[in-house]
Amino acid sequence: MPADAPREHPDEPAPSPGSAAAVATAPRPPGIEVTGLRRAFGTVKALDGADLVARAGAVTALVGPNGSGKTTLLLVLAGLLVPDTGQVRVAGHDPVTDNAAARARTGWMPDAFGTWDSLTAREVLATFAAAYRVDRATATARIDELLATVHLTEYADQPAAVLSRGQKQRLGLARALVHDPQVLLLDEPASGLDPRSRVDLRLLLRRLADEGRTVLVSSHVLSELDEMADDAVFLSRGRTVAGLSDLDAATGRRTWHLRALSLPALTAWLDTAGVAYQPDDAARPGDARPGADPAGGVLVDVDGEAGAAALLRDAVAAGVPVVSSAPAAGVLEQAYLAMEEERR
Numbered sequence: 001m002p003a004d005a006p007r008e009h010p011d012e013p014a015p016s017p018g019s020a021a022a023v024a025t026a027p028r029p030p031g032i033e034v035t036g037l038r039r040a041f042g043t044v045k046a047l048d049g050a051d052l053v054a055r056a057g058a059v060t061a062l063v064g065p066n067g068s069g070k071t072t073l074l075l076v077l078a079g080l081l082v083p084d085t086g087q088v089r090v091a092g093h094d095p096v097t098d099n100a101a102a103r104a105r106t107g108w109m110p111d112a113f114g115t116w117d118s119l120t121a122r123e124v125l126a127t128f129a130a131a132y133r134v135d136r137a138t139a140t141a142r143i144d145e146l147l148a149t150v151h152l153t154e155y156a157d158q159p160a161a162v163l164s165r166g167q168k169q170r171l172g173l174a175r176a177l178v179h180d181p182q183v184l185l186l187d188e189p190a191s192g193l194d195p196r197s198r199v200d201l202r203l204l205l206r207r208l209a210d211e212g213r214t215v216l217v218s219s220h221v222l223s224e225l226d227e228m229a230d231d232a233v234f235l236s237r238g239r240t241v242a243g244l245s246d247l248d249a250a251t252g253r254r255t256w257h258l259r260a261l262s263l264p265a266l267t268a269w270l271d272t273a274g275v276a277y278q279p280d281d282a283a284r285p286g287d288a289r290p291g292a293d294p295a296g297g298v299l300v301d302v303d304g305e306a307g308a309a310a311l312l313r314d315a316v317a318a319g320v321p322v323v324s325s326a327p328a329a330g331v332l333e334q335a336y337l338a339m340e341e342e343r344r
């Protein structure tokens with residue numbers, strides 16, 4: 001949050017910065033608010049009445065099939081594309097009418113990050129810092145810090161041409177953060193990243209959100225979004241078709257995978273208990289340990305975690321040798337597939 005953010009009660013003494021009281025009383029900065037956004041390219045309605053709210057202090061996933069309008073929406077939020085109609089507020093500013101103020105508070109990481117190949121990684125970041133009018137001393141310190149954060153310190157003075165795709169992607173992330181933005185917009189940020197860098201990205205986005213920033217991230221890799229997102233917005237054909245808030249607490253009906261040492265014992269009990277199930281053909285574990293069941297487990301629909309806990313308790317009480325019970329897929333993936341199913 002900027003140091004000059006207004007307090008709700010200016011007459012109260014200001015708590016010392018960084019204290020628990022400061023954190024508790026600090027007003028939440030505005031995040032992103034979009035209402036009725038439309039943008040056409042010729043006859044193609046890329047956005048056709050999209051709505052979205054992304055809270056400050058949270059990571060929001062932007063999910064949708066190819067061509068559903070995610071990039072178009074992010075470009076509008078980044079102040080790089082003018083919508084036909086609709087209301088947009090990014091960190092409290094309209095990127096159309098108040099473009100400079102909105103962009104000063106917004107970090108943008110496109111899905112494909114072009115660099116000037118003859119500039120070094122450090123020079124690329126310095127150029128963007130200067131464009132955002134970050135003073136030189138601040139920029140120098142921040143660039144060093146960001147290069148370390150994205151593990152590019154050893155490439156700091158190498159021309160960007162030598163960077164691999166994943167390294168360029170990480171430089172793109174550093175670039176998006178160079179002016180210490182309040183809002184971060186990331187289009188497919190994990191593409192091209194190796195597993196370690198994906199974990200680092202997830203941890204970094206969590207830290208940025210915990211600092212009070214608004215993080216909006218699009219990706220096709222739903223399992224990855226599941227691990228990092230607090231909320232989700234689903235787009236289809238340029239429209240918002242669903243929103244999920246607080247994914248960790250999502251309690252809807254979900255499919256769980258159950259596995260026992262003896263599959264016949266498990267299915268016999270499920271039959272007796274009147275619980276519908278189907279074989280989990282996708283999960284044949286090939287587990288060669290003695291007593292392990294090479295045929296995998298079953299899939300059962302349960303009502304949230306409470307339903308899964310009750311099912312496990314009853315199975316164990318009935319003497320079924322259950323060895324694992326876990327969601328068959330993440331919340332986002334299941335919500336997405338259910339949504340697609342409905343739209344068929």
Ligand SMILES: Nc1ncnc2c1ncn2[C@@H]1O[C@H](COP(=O)(O)OP(=O)(O)OP(=O)(O)O)[C@@H](O)[C@H]1O
Pocket residue numbers: 041044045046064065066067068069070071072073
């Ligand atoms: N500059 C453009 N000119 C013409 N059509 C465009 C342009 N940009 C986007 N579109 C069209 O708008 C629609 C939405 O595209 P957009 O790139 O926003 O989707 P997306 O959800 O980001 O897709 P993907 O997941 O494949 O990246 C698509 O039908 C696309 O062809």
